[in-house]
Amino acid sequence: MTELFKAIVTDDQDGVVKGRLTTLSLSDLPDEEVLVDVAYSTINYKDGLAVSEHSPIRIARKLPMVSGIDLAGTVMESSAAEWKPGTRVLVNGYGLSETYWGGYSQRARLKPEWLVRVPEKLSLEQSMAIGTAGYTAMLCVLAVEDHGVKPKDGPILVTGASGGVGSVAVSLLAELGYEVVASTGNIENNSAFIKGLGAASLIARDEMARESQPLESERWAGVIDCVGGSTLATALSQARYGSIVTMTGLTGGVDLHTTVMPFILRNITLQGVDSVQASQAIRQRAWQRLAEFVNLVKLGKIYTVAPLEEVPALCDQILAGAINGRVVIDMTN
Ligand SMILES: NC(=O)c1ccc[n+]([C@@H]2O[C@H](COP(=O)([O-])OP(=O)(O)OC[C@H]3O[C@@H](n4cnc5c(N)ncnc54)[C@H](OP(=O)(O)O)[C@@H]3O)[C@@H](O)[C@H]2O)c1
Known part of the structure; x- marks a missing residue:
């Protein structure tokens, strides 16, 4: 008998593109080399953009599309020598839910070169509690470290701090000994949560999401920005001489109105961080560091199932x- 399983498929439903729960069979899956029994996936901002009928943009490049940009599970069948049945694997990005069927499916057929071994220290559930958001946060932290910024150099600003990328970034930076200043839209509700992750202090989103001067007082030894727009422009104008600003998100807007001044007078670096097409070497480095540095007690407080x-x-x-x-x-289930 053909095995049936559940998936969230995004499709055009009477002129509205949105995701819904559907039943699929193995013969519906694309023809790739590794079949995975998917145990966990997650909700990322990009998943919202892909599945919600309220999304301002379309993520799927073709329909119907199984959504979900990440997954963790166990190899069931494989014609690729390096991936034996029983191996615990995860995938982030690589066009899942855009051009390739993604993680919201109890079974997935995947290309072998997309897979990363789940670090031994992490359960499948924990690996997805970190998920694409946490892996992206680690890429940002690595960029800050690689720039040579040390905890003694001064505070690191994290914007969108209550979100997926932001909350893991706060937690990782605090674990590594940095002083973290967290910008958030709702200090009253989010304060206990973000301080519990290790932030030293919080600032209101409005302090950052405003028109800024080309150069303002130097504050940040580094910035992890998940928001974009005017928040990023303000962060750039406040970045200290020689610092790094990493930019990975767009929840506050895609426009960036800034000037050359912070770059030519304060020697700052603005680094874009992409998780989707990152090389295997970069992914493995990030996941190893995550397994090493994620505080599993704090991680347990960040997620729900x-x-x-x-x-x-x-x-x-x-x-x-x-x-x-x-x-x-x-x-x-
Ligand atoms: N480049 C990549 O490879 C990559 C990978 C992962 C994620 N991302 C991007 O990174 C961003 C964060 O992703 P996520 O999964 O962490 O999303 P998320 O969980 O929704 O977090 C985003 C946070 O942004 C803040 N925010 C929301 N609306 C805002 C607004 N209008 N103005 C300013 N801030 C706002 C909120 O934090 P506060 O309430 O605390 O302010 C929110 O929690 C998204 O844009 C996502 O697409 C990019």
Whole structure:
């Protein structure tokens, strides 16, 4: 008998593109070399953009599309010598949910070169509690470290600090000994959560999301920006001489109105961080550091677990800014 399983498929439903729970069989899956029994996936901002009918942009380049930009599970069958059945694997990005069927599916056929071995120290659930958001946060932290910024150099600003990337970034930086200043849209509600992750202090989003001067007082030894727009422009104008500003998100807008002044007078570096097409070497470095440095007790406080059926509603919520931390999707029921 053909095995049936559940998936969230995004399709055009009477002129509205959105995701819904569907039943698929193995013969529906694309023809790739490694079949994975998917145990967990997660909700990321990009998943909201892909699945929610309220999304301002379309992520799927073709329809129908199984959504979900990440997954963790166990290899069931493989014609690729390096991936034996029983191996615990995860995938982030690589066009999942854009051009390739993604992680919101209890079974997935994947290209062998996309897979990363789940570090021994992490359970499959924990690896997805970190997920694409946490792996991206680690890429930003590595950029700060590689720039030579040390904890003694001064505070690191994290914007969008209550979100997935932001919350893991706060936690990782604090674990590494940095003084973290967290910018958030709702200090009253988010203060206990973000301080619990290790932030030294919080500033209101409005202090950053405003028109800024080309150069303002130097504050930040480094910045991890998840927001973009005027927030990023203000962060650039406040970055200290020789510092690095990493830029990875767009929840506050895609425009960036700035001047050359911070770059030519303060020698700062603005570094874009992309997780989707990062090389295997970069991914493995990031996941090893994550396994080494993620505080599993703090991680446990960052995430909640929800069933696959709730994905469409959760995707609406993440676009509305109504999710704190991470949501892991349990694919096993
Ligand atoms: N480049 C890459 O490879 C890559 C990878 C992962 C994620 N990303 C991007 O990084 C961003 C964060 O992703 P995520 O999964 O962490 O999303 P998320 O969980 O929704 O977090 C985003 C946070 O941004 C803040 N925010 C929301 N609306 C805002 C607004 N209008 N103005 C300013 N701040 C706002 C909120 O934090 P506060 O309430 O605390 O302010 C929110 O929690 C997204 O844009 C995502 O697409 C990029």
